[in-house]
Amino acid sequence: MTPRRPPARVLVAVPLAVLLAFVVPRPSPAAARAADSRHDVVTWAASADRLGDGVADRAYRLVVRTSVGGDDLRIRLTNAFGDRPVTFDSVRAGIRRQGAALVPGSNRRLLFGGSPAVTVPAGTTVTSDALPGRLPAATDLVVSLHSPDAAGPASGHGMAMQTSYLAQGDHTAEEGADAWSATTGSWFYLDSVSVRADASTGAVAALGDSITDGWQSTSGLDRRWPDYLARRLRRADTAVQGVANEGISGNKVLADGAGQSALNRLERDVLTQPGVRTVFLFEGVNDIKAHSRVTAQDMIAGYREILRRAHAAGRCVVGATVAPFKGWSEWDPAAESVRQDVNAFIRDSGEFDAVTDFDRVLRSPYDHERILPFFDGGDHLHPDDKGMQAMADAVDLEALDCA
Template identity: 75%
Template sequence: MSARFGRLRRVLAVLLTAVACQSPPAVRAAAPPGPAARASGVVTWAASADRMGEGTAGQGYRLVVHTSVGGSDLRVRFTNAFGDRPLTLDGVYAGLRARGAALRPGSNRPLTFGGARTVTVPAGAVAWSDPLPGRIPAGTDLVVSLHTPDAAGPATGHWMAMQTSYTGRGGHTAEESGANWTQTTGSWWYIDSVAVRPSRAARGAVVALGDSITDGWHSTTDLDRRWPDYLARRLHAAGAPVQGVADEGISGNQVLADGAGQAALHRLDRDVLSQPGVRTVFLFEGVNDIKAHTGVTAAELVDGYREIARRAHAAGVCVVAATVAPFKGWPEWDPAAEAVRQEVNRFLRGSPDFDAVTDFDRVLRSPYDPERILPFFDGGDHLHPDDKGMQAMADAVDLDSLDCAR
């Protein structure tokens, strides 16, 4: 991808994100999946579900996702959370990527659902595939190919993937060649989780619940340089018991209010607590609530954090919170918003509601103007870190804190 094309994609993404922030989804997701819908094993990849516009009949998707923990018995969760009618998927395959849309020879294998090659997912529901025998490595590009023969109505997926995937017309999902996958998409369609059965050394996962910083905005597209990606590599290198990493960031997302995706409070069960093997939720949200100028107070945001912690703890899940990073220079910054941010961060640093706290504010702020992000880490808009900032964030996480005694 040329630098010019990459910049064009980023500008387009900003414009579309702004629109998404102004208009809440027209279709609200149904109830999140319950315990019966949870797969065994540990989540190795995930992305938050949201409404994606209208589905396209006869469309094929070749979706590239990056694993965190390796293991056997791969299962994929397909989502129709925001659909208003049943969604049928056929010719569903999973394989390992070679390059572009092409797969490694011999790796592309069919996924089944109760032994069948086709699945129909009811409106508002999800469906897990059967376990796929064989081992999937950690830190590799997994490719899930699917076909939607009669899709219509609202589609479900994840808009800002920071990853190039591929589309094509017709049923070419079994092919390992990329010849019939000639169009690209920067989104993930109809999938929101992948799980594996890891070795005994890795027995859990951390789910990063966040906004566009967690989603990876201003990290380099296609290179897996979001801060959760860097964290996954640290966990794997350390042989930590928590090695699965699920990135549940949504650009523009808020803790309290729906808009750019459902609020963190409203998507906690589906995006976090339903994930296989979840051990810890890493909560890093709040800047969008603060800069939205809707009159949100620090006390209201604190109440939202406490509710997330209470619900996660009730489910037996640890909670690590992160301070809100500086954003002076962003158009919506003003002294009043900064005062709320500082008050929220004072609460986070001293609160007994969490099992641990990571001080991203301290990591990212400039020593010369602590209300600003350090220029060395600034992705250019004074809010989102670049690749170096993303790595610094991941390096600041105490790995032991992700496996608390709960």
């Protein structure tokens, strides 16, 4: 059966009910009394890496898509790869109307320890105060921020597969699009958004590489496989509702390069994200590709270290098999042999809390070393939109809630 392609999202004004849900502070004393039964859950995330040098007096209007809905939005700003402090003197959150324009009345200031300005030391992250009000699931949230002094290495996520906007000078309070004439395909300084939700609500963090990051999916339409998974979770009304996409294009399990390795970024990108109940580990092809000299035992040792640390932190781990990539320039029989041995460990070791077999989902029935042409994004490694949806459809939703 051909996977169903969702209709393209049309960017129009948000219905008044959604707008009011976001901008009106919570009024209910009963909700306040029940606060001890609620907790923060990540609704969007993107792993940070170095993004070149920061620019002083630049503003960013960053467009992200929420997964789980809730109250009391918080954002986390990152200077993880900076070599000096960076100050943000204006940070706001609003709802997108179209392009860089916001729904009128939705753009609200975020505070940090009660102050509108915050300085983030080099190598750290900072989380905002809660912004009262309801933020629905599947919302185009816009975070606008301005730094008067950014310089040196900037931190953020390089391959957003989403258009965001730039302006020179502080235009963060403006809801119109006039000042935001430049665009960017990266998310600068923002690495997660969380909301307050019922204590039974959790999130899954997808730890991966370019396939998880969404390369070869349609840009701007949220067709990465974690996006399709978020849609399935909403329809199923499961306890796990939040989805944090912690993929970095080119990333490896064992070695730094395109971002810090999965081992080195596990704590910051996954284990410190609020409400994460399950780690979905789908990574390894960049370690395995030809001439890497990485063995199956090397990979298994890396997976076991992630398992050990995630379990010690009280998280479940779903392992996903490494997908086929014959036809990609770095494929060779030796690399394929390592992939097969690694996949046998993931499937059969019993060390993961659950397994999703992306290899079997994506491979051609005529050549198991190749991706099915129907799912091939064109380079024989990355799935297209149809392949991304097939991957998400293969995830056992109950396995994501293995507490």
